[in-house]
Amino acid sequence: MNVRPTIADLALAANVSVSTVDRVLSGRHAVRKATAQQVLAAAERIGFYATGTIRHRLKQDRPARTFGFLLQQPRRTFYQILGKALKEATEASEAVQGRAIVEYRDDLSPEEVSENLLRLSRDADAIAVVTADHPKVTGAIDRLRSDGVPVVAVISELTAPAVAGYVGLDNWKVGGTAAWMISRLCKTPGKVGVYVGNHRYLCQDVCEIRFRAYFRENAPEFELLESRTTFEDPRFAYEMTLDLIQRTPDLVGLYVAGGGISGVMRALAEDGGEVAKRLVVVGRELTPETRSGLVDGTVDVILSHPQKMLAETTVNTLIEVTANKNRTDPLQRILPFDIYTNENV
The missing domain is CATH 3.40.50.2300 (Response regulator)
Structure with missing residues (x-):
């Protein structure tokens, strides 16, 4: 008969003390994130009965973040694929309890983009946007920075001095x-x-x-x-x-x-x-x-663009800029690009 792994077994597998495992399970005392992740990995490996509890504790410890994503025309397949990937990457993040607001727009005018940025900022802690460069967009980004909502440019760079970063290709x-x-x-x-x-x-x-x-x-x-x-x-x-x-x-x-x-x-x-x-x-x-x-x-x-990497890097960049809103130098995340021909699709 298989014996169910005990707390002592989990402590041994995770190379930590029994009291550390108890703190992770109870949530009564703080445990370093790396140590808690170590305990979770060991619990999954040995089939510990309270693995779900440990996972839930770790999730509770993450800060809640709402990220806004302002993308282009909904009829374009690329942006539908990207929007789905951004939502999945936000919800799968182990650094935050993430919620994604993904919006698409047919009107690509700078006036419309600026209005959408300001409206989206009411619900979002940070925003990633794909847009053309324009003084009106720059003005909206400047205002959002003063309001504590960083904006990251995705796919196309922006010249706004207040932009928090860029994720895309060289x-x-x-x-x-x-x-x-x-x-x-x-x-x-x-x-x-x-x-x-x-x-x-x-x-x-x-x-x-x-x-x-x-x-x-x-x-x-x-x-x-x-x-x-x-x-x-x-x-x-x-x-x-x-x-x-x-x-x-x-x-x-x-x-x-x-x-x-x-x-x-x-x-x-x-x-x-x-x-x-x-x-x-x-x-x-x-x-x-x-x-x-x-x-x-x-x-x-x-x-x-490597679409999954683009989404994950964008989310990680938003996490970073919300963790340090006083940062003045924009983050640059340059991704490799994929080359496709009829021989490798």
Whole structure:
């Protein structure tokens, strides 16, 4: 017959005293967090009968935090995936008793973003936001800092002096990698198109700057066209792409630095002509749509945020900035980016 592990067995397994285990179980006296975690790990390992109680005690000791997440259009799959991951990461945190408020917005105007930030701050201890850079957004972030609600920029950096941090990619490297891919994958030199969602997204602006610089330095035989703005809308991207391939018979490459890749894919599939077939396309973010584009060859390369890591790092950054609201230097959390082709999806 199996004998149920005792408190003494747990103390031995955790390499602590019986009195320490008793303090963890009762919650009457403080125990260092690392020691309590050590006891919990041992309890799970030996199948201690009160493992749930220990886990509950640890959760009670965590500070309660509500984090607000202000994301972009709800119709975009990438943001739906990110929103779900942020909620899961908040609730799974072992550092806080976390609650997530995830909001999406179709209106990307700086006025709307600013109003949403101020409204969300009434319920949130800290906010993570994806937005374009603008003086009105800067003003809202400054006001929230004075109110004790730190704001962290996600995906696209912000110039606001009061911003508490940034979580995202090194977009200089992203733009250079996109240029490297197109210059190497194109069978012959020709014209290359560039789409951005909005030049006020610093992530896209930096990507484009490095993209153009790479061609200027390393592949001057290509001609880069003036960038076109999709306004993060697949409908605009669709119409622009049809127009571009019809007007530019020597088009060989297209870099989609912002939103609208699904519109590009639709246009290329519908056109089906020589230009569309030979076009080397590099886009952003792995989603079910872009995965399909890679598989059928409409898109050649996708450069993507590591979505789970992005969510977890964002939550951990919010935890850090709420723990030290007097910090003046913004936190920088630069993540590696994933590279996808039809051979690794």
